[in-house]
Structure formats: C-alpha cells, structure tokens
Amino acid sequence: MEIVIKPDYDAMSRCAADFVETSLRRKPDLVIGLATGSTPLGLYRELARRHREEGLSFAHATTFNLDEYIGLPADHPQSYHSFMRESFFRHVDLDASRTHLPDGNAADIAAECAAYEAAIRAAGGIDLQVLGIGNDGHIGFNEPSSSLRSRTRIKTLTEQTVRANARFFGGADKVPHHAITVGVGTIFEARQCLLLASGPDKAAAVAAAVEGPLTAMCPASALQFHDACTLILDETAAVGLKRGRYYRYVYDTKPAWQQWEKPAR
Numbered sequence: 001m002e003i004v005i006k007p008d009y010d011a012m013s014r015c016a017a018d019f020v021e022t023s024l025r026r027k028p029d030l031v032i033g034l035a036t037g038s039t040p041l042g043l044y045r046e047l048a049r050r051h052r053e054e055g056l057s058f059a060h061a062t063t064f065n066l067d068e069y070i071g072l073p074a075d076h077p078q079s080y081h082s083f084m085r086e087s088f089f090r091h092v093d094l095d096a097s098r099t100h101l102p103d104g105n106a107a108d109i110a111a112e113c114a115a116y117e118a119a120i121r122a123a124g125g126i127d128l129q130v131l132g133i134g135n136d137g138h139i140g141f142n143e144p145s146s147s148l149r150s151r152t153r154i155k156t157l158t159e160q161t162v163r164a165n166a167r168f169f170g171g172a173d174k175v176p177h178h179a180i181t182v183g184v185g186t187i188f189e190a191r192q193c194l195l196l197a198s199g200p201d202k203a204a205a206v207a208a209a210v211e212g213p214l215t216a217m218c219p220a221s222a223l224q225f226h227d228a229c230t231l232i233l234d235e236t237a238a239v240g241l242k243r244g245r246y247y248r249y250v251y252d253t254k255p256a257w258q259q260w261e262k263p264a265r
C-alpha cells in the first residue's frame, strides 16, 4: 500500500485529481470505478475544473459506480444516480451511455447484480477504482463481516452507516436499509485502487485498514493484499497510523520516475 498524507481536504482532493488525470492521460479509455459520499466531492469538483479550464477529457472513459440504494427512485435527490449526475457527470464530457450505476429498482435484484458484474467484465474490468471508507471500515456498502471474495449483491446497511448517512436524508428514519453494492472481490480485481479518507472520524478505520489484521470485520483491510493500492489521506484521517513518519519518508523520497503528482501550484 502506498500511503500519501496531505495537510487538508483540498490538498487531498487535488492530489487525487492528479492521480486520476495521470491515469486518464495514459489511457484515455480508462474504466473508472466511482464512489459517492462526501469524501470524493472535492475530487469531482477538481476534475470538473480541469475539464472546463484545462481540457481534461473523459470522452472515451467508462465509469461504474460502487453502489445504489434499493427502492429509491433514480431521480430521488438522494439516489446515487442523482448524486453522480449533480456532482460529476453533468460537469464533464462523459458519454452517458458509458456511465453505469446499479439499478436499485430492478424487479429482479439478483439478475441486476449478475448483469452489473457482466457489464464490468465486458468493459475489460476496472482500471482505477476510487474508494471512500466508512467509519466502520466498509468499502462500497460492504459492511463488516462481508465476505472478502464477495461479488455484486444486496447488502443490509449497519445502524452505524444508516446514522452516518442520515445527514443527507434529514433523519435516520428516511435512509433506505438496503443497497446493491459491488463486492470486495469485485473491488479487489480493479487494476489500481485509490482510497481517499478525510476527517478524524475516519482515523480508526484507516488505521485498522492499513495496520490492522486482514479481516472481514474491516473490509478495507482486504486492500493490504492488493498489489497497486494508494491511499490519500488528510492529516486528521492519518492520526491513528503508527508508522506515519515512515509513510511520509517513503513518499518524500520517491524516485522521480514513480511520481504522478503535479508540482505544487
């Protein structure tokens, strides 16, 4: 795992945008796995700015989102379909036919999950998977005790996740309890993973994911087995790491040919 620690949320977001931009310029038809939630909003804003002001193009890219609530109409303001449209898709030149989210209103949820996996395979697999992390260590909606080999399926949200997401819905009683999520196994097959975390409420989950044991009780810990995983954290999300000094040293002394970040602006 590569651990990058940035001073604050904006610096984390810019650094993540550099990572995505570098990947996209190397491979314009990049297949990108996308996350929702508060964490990647700054990344999406910065990518949209680079599209607008610097000509960064997503015209040949394909996207697959991690998850969607079950039972919310796709045009509900809190559906992940709406979230992605408002926070990213409508600001860049992605081809709508190549943006994918699970259909949380499918009549046959199991068939929808199988079709989503098949669509990822048909696109050639995910090149770069962007991830956030829940304060219980979930990635996607793979809650603690999720199989580390799981595929796209229905999951029941924990009470902790329902409470954490209540802020978007104006109350925990309005948060759906079920979601379709790609599995830990699906995420694991991405060629590169990029996990972002910001804020002190993520510090324990980040420490467990990076320095704790590999365990289904912290699904993000599965990333320890991934051979190309970068975490970009802000200072407050990194405070629980015992080897923070070492990670900074590794990053600061990285050979030039390994660097992907743009010079500070």
Ligand code: F6R
Residues within 6 Å of the ligand: 034, 035, 036, 037, 038, 039, 040, 066, 067, 131, 132, 133, 134, 135, 138, 139, 140, 141
């Ligand atoms: C959502 C997703 C979740 C979030 C996690 C953190 O697509 O994949 O795993 O990344 O719940 O959410 P925020 O960023 O709102 O703290």
